Amino acid sequence: MSQSTRTTSQEPRVGIGAFILNKEGKVLLGKRKGSHGAGTWALAGGHLEFGETFENCAEREVLEETGLTIGNVRFLTATNNVMLDENKHYVTIFVGGDIYGDIVEPKLMEPEKCEAWEWVAWEEIVALAKDAMAGKKESAEKKKLFSPLVNLVEQRPEFRPALN
Numbered sequence: 001m002s003q004s005t006r007t008t009s010q011e012p013r014v015g016i017g018a019f020i021l022n023k024e025g026k027v028l029l030g031k032r033k034g035s036h037g038a039g040t041w042a043l044a045g046g047h048l049e050f051g052e053t054f055e056n057c058a059e060r061e062v063l064e065e066t067g068l069t070i071g072n073v074r075f076l077t078a079t080n081n082v083m084l085d086e087n088k089h090y091v092t093i094f095v096g097g098d099i100y101g102d103i104v105e106p107k108l109m110e111p112e113k114c115e116a117w118e119w120v121a122w123e124e125i126v127a128l129a130k131d132a133m134a135g136k137k138e139s140a141e142k143k144k145l146f147s148p149l150v151n152l153v154e155q156r157p158e159f160r161p162a163l164n
Contacts, residue, residue: 010087012091013088015092017092017095018045018062020097021161021162024119026121027125028066028118033114034112034113040143041118041143041146042148044062055074058095068106069100075094077094079091081147125153129149129154
């Protein structure tokens with residue numbers, strides 16, 4: 001495709017997804033609403049702003065969305081996410097961070113963007129992603145994952161979100 005026929009919505013954007021684990025080793029997921037991927041479960045995170053580091057973006061987004069302060073943020077991996085149905089293309093940078101401070105449970109800081117926060121075992125996330133990759137329909141009691149998480153399991157099958 002030539003540069004002149006591309007539209008702005010087709011330019012790749014950079015998203016940050018933050019793996020936050022609790023003491024049991026479960027991953028924090030939020031149920032998205034009000035944006036692309038509404039109704040799916042995703043990590044805390046968002047768009048990388050101009051001049052911002054991956055780490056600063058994760059710290060800012062996690063605080064804005066959950067009220068949690070994280071530190072010791074580090075790069076884990078990245079995925080390429082082409083969402084043809086939504087005419088979007090993201091490179092998602094996955095980072096990990098440790099919870100700092102007295103608040104260790106997430107709050108719904110942006111209820112217009114997130115319906116709920118839950119701690120989910122990594123094995124459950126992998127199983128949900130594999131079901132999605134196999135084209136299985138989600139049952140009412142199963143979570144539907146945001147496509148970058150499905151792509152993470154597909155593109156990086158050896159990945160585990162251990163932070164230590």
